[in-house]
Amino acid sequence: MVVPIAYYLVLSAILFSIGVAAFLIKRNIITVFMAIELMLNAVNLTFVAFAHRWHQVSGQIFVFFVMVVAAAEAAVGLAIIIAVFRTRNTLNVDQVNLMKL
Amino acid sequence: MYLVIFFIFGTFCIAGALNLLLQRHPINSALSLIVVMTSLAVLYLLLGAEFLAAAQVIVYSGAIMVLFTFVIMLLNAGEEERTRGSRAAYIVGFPGAAALLGLLTYIFLSLRAPLGNAQLGGGTLVTTHDLSRVLFRDLLLPFEVTSVLILIAILGAVVLARRES
Numbered sequence: 395m396v397v398p399i400a401y402y403l404v405l406s407a408i409l410f411s412i413g414v415a416a417f418l419i420k421r422n423i424i425t426v427f428m429a430i431e432l433m434l435n436a437v438n439l440t441f442v443a444f445a446h447r448w449h450q451v452s453g454q455i456f457v458f459f460v461m462v463v464a465a466a467e468a469a470v471g472l473a474i475i476i477a478v479f480r481t482r483n484t485l486n487v488d489q490v491n492l493m494k495l
Numbered sequence: 496m497y498l499v500i501f502f503i504f505g506t507f508c509i510a511g512a513l514n515l516l517l518q519r520h521p522i523n524s525a526l527s528l529i530v531v532m533t534s535l536a537v538l539y540l541l542l543g544a545e546f547l548a549a550a551q552v553i554v555y556s557g558a559i560m561v562l563f564t565f566v567i568m569l570l571n572a573g574e575e576e577r578t579r580g581s582r583a584a585y586i587v588g589f590p591g592a593a594a595l596l597g598l599l600t601y602i603f604l605s606l607r608a609p610l611g612n613a614q615l616g617g618g619t620l621v622t623t624h625d626l627s628r629v630l631f632r633d634l635l636l637p638f639e640v641t642s643v644l645i646l647i648a649i650l651g652a653v654v655l656a657r658r659e660s
Contacts, residue, residue, distance in 0.1 A: 398612050451626060
């Protein structure tokens with residue numbers, strides 16, 4: 395039994411929508427950041443599915459670069475979260491509404 | 496058999512993502528995100544991307560999520576409290592995400608026949624050998640630029656998280 399490519403794309407759409415909902419609803423800044431990672435993963439699944447469909451390596455190369463940039467982004471983002479927590483003493487995004495630390 | 500494996504791990508993915516959305520404690524969300532990422536690695540294997548499956552486990556569920564759990568424990572993050580902003584997000588967020596999901600699902604399922612099926616075997620497996628040939632020959636400059644990017648990210652993280660004296 396083979397799996398239609400459309401199923402992979404639908405699964406990725408479901409994951410992306412859950413990521414969007416979590417990004418909008420969650421109030422904890424770390425969880426909001428995790429929702430971004432979830433959306434990146436959903437898009438990666440789309441890339442891999444299309445790379446498989448058209449027998450292209452470049453789709454997988456793209457996923458590789460997304461992973462690398464996501465790792466860099468996670469490091470910088472979590473450092474910013476630590477800096478914000480140190481000055482504001484809160485992780486709630488509603489109370490972090492000034493760019494000034 | 497591939498369909499069965501796809502449905503099992505696809506269910507794991509969706510269950511983990513929903514758990515991320517519904518849990519109020521960030522550490523629970525982080526652990527369910529690890530479930531999502533590891534199940535996605537299995538799906539990558541089903542699509543014949545063996546290097547990316549390994550990289551997904553090592554980079555995402557290994558490095559990035561360890562960093563997340565480390566920060567959660569470091570900051571001693573408790574349960575999130577509900578505020579006024581969250582009610583507005585409830586009103587806009589759920590219908591917006593549902594509309595997005597409905598639109599995308601409709602488009603993908605209506606394109607089901609031209610998109611075809613995922614088939615393993617018959618030269619569809621992209622080996623690490625194929626991947627590295629493209630990465631280190633055709634895309635050498637972007638690869639080197641990303642290593643500089645990671646170096647800058649490390650320096651930025653150190654500077655941002657440093658305690659001001």
